[in-house]
């Protein structure tokens with residue numbers, strides 16, 4: 001053990017043995033926006049040496065006001081890869097995996113059993129239900145955290161030992177009923193504050209197991225300087241942690257509405273696209289560019305972003321059927 005962690009080893013809550021235990025732990029970071037990258041950085045600096053990063057998106061200029069791992073040179077790069085590169089520079093001995101894919105049921109089933117804990121860097125509740133299902137099914141602890149505008153929420157979850165996300169929110173909200181950060185905005189320091197709370201809870205779960213304050217939902221508003229905690233009870237009728245019905249792990253719709261007027265189309269099953277070949281085919285039809293392993297095309301008044309795993313983001317179309325038709329016509333059937 002080098003001197004890097006001396007000040008943390010002094011803590012009776014950690015100690016030399018605890019620090020060695022942290023170095024062996026493997027944590028999945030679901031989503032690499034502001035919340036996910038700040039949490040990943042805090043865990044890495046605290047001595048968690050194995051991180052699995054998952055994010056489907058690219059760094060955009062409007063992310064930079066709240067993410068300290070990314071700079072202007074990262075705009076246009078996959079978030080998971082840009083974050084992994086910065087984290088490796090912070091601790092060259094750490095093992096950082098980057099997955100540029102959509103976090104869906106099959107991926108959760110593949111990755112969650114391989115880690116000790118999952119932390120939340122997601123921007124939608126739908127995918128959090130996928131994480132919750134996978135963590136309950138595979139008996140892995142996770143930390144739920146969400147941010148919006150000037151506030152955020154966080155709660156540690158240990159399946160069977162305390163309430164799960166579905167005990168807290170039994171039913172998914174109707175599409176469009178919860179504002180996104182594209183609509184409601186986000187104050188720059190809010191994700192970092194909630195990421196610090198999330199990382200603290202994650203370290204406690206990793207070091208102490210299910211004795212951590214399970215079932216305490218913490219609310220923090222940075223603008224009003226308001227902190228509240230609410231005790232959440234296990235729901236005896238919870239379909240997930242009591243009924244063991246993991247509905248969110250089964251395949252959902254191939255079209256997903258994302259933050260900021262973007263539709264995402266998923267391929268049928270697992271796909272690997274030859275983007276060079278696709279670029280050559282589409283270049284006769286519109287403006288096409290291949291950058292950082294991602295294809296950008298402007299076709300029929302829409303902007304398409306295509307990833308090698310077959311996913312596409314469609315901007316400029318509001319109708320999901322039209323977006324699906326464009327995908328089928330130009331990208332893959």
Ligand SMILES: [Zn+2]
Pocket residue numbers: 163164165166167168234235238239240241242
């Ligand atoms: Zn539950």
